[in-house]
Amino acid sequence: MVARRKLSEARRIQILDAAVRVIGARGLCDTRIADIAERAGASSALVLYYFGSKDRLLAEALAFADERFYAEVTHELSQIESARDQLVRMIELACPDDDLSAEDSMDDWILWMEMWTRAPRDESVAADRKALDDKWRGSIIDIVRQGQRRGEFRTDVDAEDFAVRFAGLIDGLSVLVVLNDPVVPPRRMREMCLRTASTELGFELPARALRRRRAAAPARRRAAGRVG
Amino acid sequence: MVARRKLSEARRIQILDAAVRVIGARGLCDTRIADIAERAGASSALVLYYFGSKDRLLAEALAFADERFYAEVTHELSQIESARDQLVRMIELACPDDDLSAEDSMDDWILWMEMWTRAPRDESVAADRKALDDKWRGSIIDIVRQGQRRGEFRTDVDAEDFAVRFAGLIDGLSVLVVLNDPVVPPRRMREMCLRTASTELGFELPARALRRRRAAAPARRRAAGRVG
DNA sequence: CCGAAGTTTGAACGGCCGTTCAGTCTATGC
């Protein structure tokens, strides 16, 4: 029975993962249960069996994607000591990729935008979105304060004010990157965010920061394959 | 026949206006032709008669809303001489309202976000979005350069770079305002944008800028009523 | 092994909604 539990939990995640990719590819409103089922290697009926209704499935998928992303970022940052390096890394992770993996790592951002348009009409999505946003901003605030305590950043900057503006900048620019607007390729977004942070907080950018394309992408995703 | 033309053109606009409001209220994907027809005081069949298909209607409605908004802004700014005052006014216009009219003037921003999520799968929407974005950024660039020539702004700022970052900041913050996130009420967004601009471009804010709630909203909308 | 609980499915149901169509109404040109 315990094994059963695990199995069914794995199935849930498998379906959620499939949902994330389908939504990323087709858009929230054009996503059909049958698409998700196919990607997950299951029948439409099974998907409903696990999630009860399409609405619940979609809402859970949105939250799932962004929570997973946030968890990864948090975990990575927890292994860095310097506040400056944490902020630099956070910026790198927040910038959608350039590389081949384009299709892959845009999903998180696409789903994030889908949350924006759905939130006004779905309380649960609105709540999830706000919670994530608060956590994200909170992380920035923590890093800034930590850096100020350690003498890495100037102390005449209000951490909360900076965090709101900086998170806003990231969101706004990421839209252009996700939509492939040639005006702001990923590289440029990264540079702008890095320069803004270093200027406002008064720190020197590490030499690698502006050159490096991107550290090896965290090896997630692609793990859950088809069952068969 | 000419009179006919005018009549039918008025009808088109009436339908587009109805579409904008329905999309703003129900979201792009939950918008039905019947809803739009009802708001416009017409039958579903008539709406199709004018626009051929739902997709074309929605795409045109998105472009219509944002082009109208941009035209208004452009017109208002054309009557201001000082570059500084132009920028201040632009910021005021770009910030979604607080007031009673909430339902009303959020529409433009909601549709703008809907364009973001639809663009990846609809070339025509993608093209419209990019054109609008370029024009918007272009306006900022023009104002900055003009201000630099006139000695109102510092000259060691790259206008294009500033415009991209500033437009990004506006977009990012506007999401929070539109979603009614208490962290960033309209007033705060306005303050942040004003402060950022004045700091980076090195000008003094006019005394009224930070106090005033918002100049009388341009008297548009609500004009096209039902045809009896 | 048996049966109960947990999984999984194919097939069918049913509603919603975009689209079509045949035809009415209105006004304008002749």
Next chain:
DNA sequence: GCATAGACTGAACGGCCGTTCAAACTTCGG
């Protein structure tokens, strides 16, 4: 006034897709 083009509609069609359901299959405790 009559014919014609354009504006407009109600009703019906048809497909798509979320949801339901009864039944098969799988696993496992006893």
